[in-house]
Amino acid sequence: MIVPFSPGGASDIIGRIIVLSGLNEELGQQIVVDNRAGANGNIGAQIAASADPDGYTFLFGSAGVMSINPSLYVSSNLKPTRDFIAVTQVADIPGTLVVHPSVPVTSVAQLINYAKAHPGKLNFGSSGTGSLNQLQMELFMRAADIKMVHVPFKGGGPAAIALLANQVQVYLSTLSTSLPYVKGGRLRILSVIAPQRRPEFPDVPTLAESGFPSMTTGTWQGLFFPRGTPRTIVDRLYGATVKVLERAEVKRGVASAGGEVVISKSPEAFTAFVGSETERWAKLVKDVGLVAK
Structure with a gap:
């Protein structure tokens, strides 16, 4: 299984939980996790796409x-919707909308009003x-009709550190990153990006509850085979993965990594989901005018 990121990140941790907690056993094969980082995940994805479609190589892919x-x-x-067969989603890592405590807001509505009243004052990492x-x-x-200044960093860790230092005031962080800082009182959480409220913050509304119904998914992750892999092999991995994801210890492990287990109804359902996500982000990338350098 190719993970297109370095060891220790969310994709690597959750991928290893699934493999070590039963996928080896269900498939009757020893699965090796191969970290191939670089180019924001494109290097690993290209290696997986170029592999023989014999069922022995698959990709642990993510939204990005x-x-x-x-x-x-x-x-x-590389064109993922063309070059891969989507098998199933396995997890979603919820996001959190957090602010530095110096920002005088305690809700999404207050943040929007504050940003409108102070244009250009807020930076987001x-x-x-x-x-x-x-x-x-x-x-x-x-959607909120507000503007904040974007400050990019080289990774989520540096962005979180900048938020703690008040170098930026707003950040959409993964739950696993923000959790200790919120619990410790160093950051304030306004909302979560998830289908429903999180047990870690039962009193914190989702962004959908706060008026943004399209923002319900965080960082989704799933399994993909190279194009041309026989359907019987796809179905076998799908069935084995579903059995593993239904195990209580796997759900606990994914939760400990800041995620939640999500199982697609079928490979076709996951294919449709990936296609809709690709169209959604393509439109936004075009509207914003982003091009990777």
């Missing part, structure tokens, strides 16, 4: 790699130009 990168890296030959959390914030700002 599979749905955003195609619009950012316009010169790349991201893990990089064209990153999922930048695009999510661009989507939020357009």
Whole structure:
């Protein structure tokens, strides 16, 4: 299984949980996790796409790699909706809308009003130009009719540190990143990006509850085979993965990594989901005028 990011990140952790907690056993094969980082995930994805479609190589893909990168890296030959067979979604990592405590707001509505009353005063951080959390914030700002200044960083860690230092005031962070800082009183959470409220913050509304019904998914992750893989192999991996994801220990493990298990109804359903996500982000990338350098 190719993970297109370095060891220790959310994709790597959740991918290893699924493999080590039963996928080896269900498939009767020893699965090796192969981290191939670089080019915002494109290097690993290209290696997976070029692999023989014999069922022995599959990709642990994510929203950024599979749905955003195609619009950012316009010169790349990689087209995930063409080059891969979607098997199933496995997890979603909820996002959180957090602010530095110096910002005098305690709700999404108050943030919107404050941003309108103080144009250009608020900076928002991201893990990089064209990153999922930048695009999510661009989507939020357009829907809310507000403007904040984008400050990109080289990864989510540096962006979180900048927020703690009040170098930026707003950040759409993964739940796993923001959780300790919110619990410790160093950041204030306004909303979560998830289909429903999170048990970690049962009193915090979702963005959908706050008036943004299209913003319900965080950083989704799933399994993909190279194009040309036989349907019988696709079905076998789908069935084995569903069995593993239904295990209580796997759900606990994914939750401990800041995510939640999500199982697609079928490979076709996941294919449709990836296609709709790709179209959604392509439109936003074009509207914002982003091109990866």
